[in-house]
Amino acid sequence: MILEAKEIKKIYQGVNKELTVLDNINFQVEQGEILSIVGPSGSGKTTLLGLCAGLDNPTSGVLTLAGESISQMTENQKADLRNRKVGFIFQNFQLLPTLTALENVMIPLELQERTEGAKAIAEDLLERVGLSGRHNHYPSQLSGGEQQRVSLARAFSNDPQILFADEPTGNLDEETGLIVENLLFELNREKQTTLIIVTHDLDLANKTDRIIKLKGGRIISDQNVNNASIR
Amino acid sequence: MKWSLIVNTAIRDSRKERSKLILFMSSIILGVAALVAINSFNDNLLRDIETQSKSLLGADMTVSGNTPIPESLAMSLDSLQAEQSSEIELFSMSYLPAIDESQFVRVVGLTGGFPYYGELLTEPAAASTTYQSGSYALVDDGMLLQYGLSVGDSIKLGKVTFAIHGRLLNAFGSIDAGTSFAPSVYIAGTKMRDTDLLQPGSLVNYTQYYKTAPDIDLDQWKKVRRQQFRNASQRITTIQDQRENLQEAFANLNSFLNIVALISLLLACIGVASSVLIYVKTKVQSIAILRCLGMKSQEAFAVYFLQIFVLGLISVILGVAIGSIIQLILPIILKSFLPYEVSMRISLSAMTKGFVMGILSTTLFALAPLLSIRSVTPLQTLRVSDDPIKPDPVRWIVYGLIVLSITGFLYSLTGSIRDSVLFSGGILVAFLVLFAVAKLVTWSVRKYFPKRASFVVRQGLSNLYRPNNQTQTLIVSIGLGTGILTLLFILQGLILGNVEGMGAGNQPNMIVFGIESDQRAEIDSITQSYEMPIIQNVPVVTMELAGWQGRSKKEWLRDTTRTASRRTINREARVSYQAEMSPEEELIEGTYTGVYDGGDSIMISLDQRYADGLDVGIGDDLTWNVQGTLITTYVGSIRKINFRKMESRFFILFPTGVLEAAPQFRILVTKSPDKQVTADYRNSVVRSMPNASVIDLGNILVTLNSIITKVSYVIKFMAGFSILIGLIVLISSLFLSKYQRIRESVLLRTLGAVENKIYKINAVEYLALGILSAVTGILLAVSGSYLLATWVFELDFNISWIPLLGIFLFIIVLTLLIGLWNSRDVVSRSPLEVLRGV
Known part of the structure; x- marks a missing residue:
């Protein structure tokens, strides 16, 4: 098991009252599984992704990621865990604007202090996503699809055990989205990575092994795509 | 900490964004440049005072006072076995027969081989050694140029006409403001008596110059005898004193420049904080991404701190370099204002001070906004957070350090804890x-x-x-x-x-002093014949303070617990008497008594500053030595004098009916409509009364104006x-x-x-x-x-x-x-x- 959420609750403190965004969230994810989290806007999808990836802390409950309880970890320990075992893909790509495509891909490796071979890995991944000629281009010189492909390359550069993707095709047109989707699944298959996708796109969700549906901050269903209920 | 990653990320990240830090760098460069330029200039000024004070004094020691050195002190001075020269200095009118003009001058009568250090520069050069051999005068070069006179012409001082023997290219004692207003004329000391300018009440300064053997510690010698000389109203000046006097003379210029330096640095610091704040705001998203990818918060902080620190360091170095270049220009700008040449040398201490202060202030002021990097969460990659910033104790430590460093810097400038705390408190x-x-x-x-x-x-x-x-x-x-x-x-x-x-x-622009009492009607009539108003025509009686509050001056001077200032006690009092108080003055305490009623008590009026200096108040007794006669008076009122009016103001005013019979002279204040009338009036007065001096305040104002400019x-x-x-x-x-x-x-x-x-x-x-x-x-x-x-x-x-x-x-x-x-x-x-x- 790579990820386990037990009794997760997330409350935001509003001006006058508390706002419960997630409540009683329980699920487990096995190594190599491809899972999607779907639900209407405001259902808590992105909050759940942030919690699972160790970007935020739950108000209560226990989260175990790659065998380690992240609820108890310090910020630095979580940063270290993310760097070693987690990859990210964002809807708005989140590339560093001041770094070239190649440098953006190298960053996770450099954070691991892997100076030797980092460039080769990054070049290889950029070639894999079809951007071999764009190594030295800055994000502002790339199209949206190209930026997301750089983001894909970066996500896989540290050989993550688990990859979190937040609406990976949400900012792309259908055709480009499809290319990125295919690349994501291809790379995932190759690297045997666990993939968790947050999406509105049911077509994309249906390409995953399992779908968790959220509504009002609660899981309303957790099923394999063949409709076998997990809960 | 992954230092190589931090360095690499810092370099890469700054590549496209350096232009955003131009304002940051400019602030530091200018702030540090101002600081270094000002401190370098101050350092050079002080160093030159150190090296040039010997030649500015011209001797190892001087003893000066308003009277010649009394016999009682002569013996201890003789024990020095020093070579000596004597100088009598006074201000008087001179008459230039060749052009029928008169001019107010500083007359210096010298006997002996002074100056012992430095040179009295004249043209021809030999004139400086031969002028004491007859009725010769060395006359200020500027004055000769102004009147188109040359060597060989003559100048009349009092009753004696001197041949102009040489042009005087420099003068000793020229830091005294008086020398800026009155050109110097040097004559032989032996001829001074003949001029008849030494009259009772004349403003005369006697100075004795000593050149001693090198092994004599004059400061120690002075320390032992200072009291004795002070009691005789004689002042000893050694080279060390000269240094201190010069430093004090430039203290105001230094203070102002220091304030400018501080303001420049403070503004630069605000610039630093604002630009770094902008920079950090543009970087929040990048920081969040780096954090998301596994960078620790302190590493992310280190990336941006390193960027800012390196750019700050480069800017500080540039600032130090530019400041050093500017300080080479400052002495040129100030050249004509300073009494001596300030050398243009790079000051290492100013550069070090500028460098240290630059780095310290840049770092501290940049740290305040940079600290917020530590609170950027990786969650900000998913959504922008408007969460309020949590209280950060480190931030308060930085703020505290900023206040401390400003106070420390101010202390290094002013040397006063109170002033530095007050100023930084004000900020x-x-x-x-x-x-x-x-x-x-x-x-x-x-x-x-x-x-x-x-x-x-x-x-x-x-x-x-x-x-x-x-x-x-x-x-x-x-x-x-x-x-x-x-x-x-x-x-x-x-x-x-x-x-x-x-x-x-519409202020007065002409003062005539040294008028004898019996010349009052004559001077009034000359003034009126030029249709000039008599704004003031007042008597002046010189006297000395003999004692107060029941104790003699000697007793007071011996008392180490007294609060009265020595300067006030020893100064020669120039007193006037008048029935009415001038409308320009303000009565602060008591009642002004204008006329002495013949009773037991003579009620006088004191200026507030004078009363403070002597620490006396209403009702206190003061005894005066009026040229041999002791007169006891009581403080009847205290006034505030408006010194901005160009009229004679008196610290001490007697009522009428007391001093009329005492030896005295008069001062007349008037206003001339133009330069021609000024020149004609001056000549008429000098011709009729050679003892009187006419000071053209217009000229003084021109000189003052040029200094102000x-x-x-x-x-x-x-x-x-x-x-x-x-x-x-x-x-x-x-x-x-x-x-x-x-x-x-x-x-x-x-x-x-x-x-x-x-x-x-x-x-x-x-x-x-x-x-x-x-x-x-x-x-x-x-x-x-x-x-x-x-x-x-x-x-x-x-x-x-x-x-x-x-x-x-x-x-x-x-x-x-x-x-x-x-x-x-x-x-x-x-x-x-x-x-x-x-």
Whole structure:
């Protein structure tokens, strides 16, 4: 098991009252599984992704990621865990604007202090996503699809055990989205990575092994795509 | 810490963004340059005082006083077995027969081989050694040039006519202000008696110059005998004293330059903080991504700290270099103002001080905004957080260090803990006031929002309180910048205005002194024949204080616990008597008694400063030695004198009916309509009464004016630095707004707002911010300058409001223009580019 959420609750403190965004969230994810989290806007999808990836802390409950309880970890320990075992893909790509495509891909490796071979890995991944000629281009010189492909390359550069993707095709047109989707699944298959996708796109969700549906901050269903209920 | 990664990321990340730090770098470069230039100049000034004081004194030691050295002291001076020269110095009218003109001069009668160090430069050179051999005079070169006279012509001093033997190219004792107003004429000391200028009541200074054997410790010698000489009203000056005197003479220039240095550095620091704040804001997303990818918060902090530190270091080094170059120019600007040449040498200590202060202040002021990097969470990659910033103890430590470093820097400049704490306290108060004003503005705009106003006004005003508003940052930084700049303007104006005021308006411009009592009618008649008014014609009686409060002067001088100042006790009193108090003076305490009624008590009136100096009050007794006769008086009133009026003012006023029979002379104050009348009147007076001296205040004012012009040039030159840095601060503060408003302006544009509307919305916001910052800053400056003028500079606080209105409008226009320039950038950029967030 790579990820386990037990009794997760997330409350935001509003001006006058508390706002419960997630409540009683329980699920487990096995190594190599491809899972999607779907639900209407405001259902808590992105909050759940942030919690699972160790970007935020739950108000209560226990989260175990790659065998380690992240609820108890310090910020630095979580940063270290993310760097070693987690990859990210964002809807708005989140590339560093001041770094070239190649440098953006190298960053996770450099954070691991892997100076030797980092460039080769990054070049290889950029070639894999079809951007071999764009190594030295800055994000502002790339199209949206190209930026997301750089983001894909970066996500896989540290050989993550688990990859979190937040609406990976949400900012792309259908055709480009499809290319990125295919690349994501291809790379995932190759690297045997666990993939968790947050999406509105049911077509994309249906390409995953399992779908968790959220509504009002609660899981309303957790099923394999063949409709076998997990809960 | 992964240092190689931190260094690499810092370099890569800064590649495309360095231009954003240009303002940051400019602030530091200018601030440090000003600091180094000023400190270097001060160092050179002090070093030159150290090396040149021997040749400026011209001897190893001097003893001077208003009387020749009494016999009682001669023996201890003889024990020095020194070579000696004597000098008699007085100010008098001279007559130039060749052109039938007269001129007020400083007459120096010398006997002996003075100067022992340095040279009396003359043309021809040999004249300096031969002029004592007959009725010869060395005359100031400038005066000879002015009247077109040359060597061989003659000059009449009192009753003796001297042949002009040489042109005097320098003069000793020229740091004394008197030498600036009266050109020097050197004659043989033996001829001085013959001139008949040494009259009772004449202002004469006797100086004895000594050249001693090198092994004699004169400072030690002086220490033992100082008291004895003081009691005889004789002052000993050694080379060490000369150094201290010179340092004191330049203390005000130093203080002003130090204030400019501090202001420049403070403004630079505000510039640093504003630019780093902008920089960090543009970097939040990158930091969040780095954090998301596994970078620890302290590593992310280190990346940006390293960037800022390295750029800061480069800027400080550049600043030190530029400052050192500027300090080479300063002595050229000040050349004619200084009594001696200041060498142009690089000062290592000033460079080190500038470097250390530059690095320290850059680091501390950059740290304040940089610390917020530690609170950037990786979650901000998913959504922008508006969570309030949590209280951070480290931030408070940094603030504390900033206050400490400013206080420490001030202490290094002023040497006074009280002044440095007060000044930094003042800055802190200004900061808090501005902060409170900003809070009040956001609160009141929200509370009393003009709901019925137009869309443009509502949108512009709501920007003042909406999330991510810039009200606080801009009001504090623009307000503080405006405040400091205005303070500098006001102080400069006050200092210059107080001096210039002396020559303004319908003030008298001519004083005749040394008139004997029986010449009163004659001088009045000469004055009236030129149709000039007799503004004052008052008697002057010289006397000495013999004792007060029941004790003799000697007893008081021996008392180490006394509060009266030695200077006040020993000074020769020039007293007048008059029935009415001058309307220009203010009675502070007691009742003015104008006429002595023949009773037991003679009630006199003292100037407030004189009374303070002697620590006496109403009813205290004072005994005077009026040329041998002792007169006991009582303090009947205390007055405040207005010294800005060019009239004779007397610290001590007797009632009429007491001093009429005492030896005395008179002073007449009048006003001449033009230069020709001045020259004719002067000649008439000198011809009829050779004992009288006519001082043309017009000439003095011209000299004073030229000094003021030079000083104000220096003030303006140095203040220029601060103003430039201030502008950079304003600009960098305003650029902050560009990044705050760019997204929403683009969104408005995308939603259909026309360019004009976006300009108007931004104009409303910037106008409000500009007005509020300028008003608060100017009010703070007015309060601050009032306190400084009253407590530090002791100046009349009489500011001109028109320049302040100018500053007010300038700040508003500048804020508005830069704000609109930012909007122009928004309007010209592709909305897609901004919305894509790259």
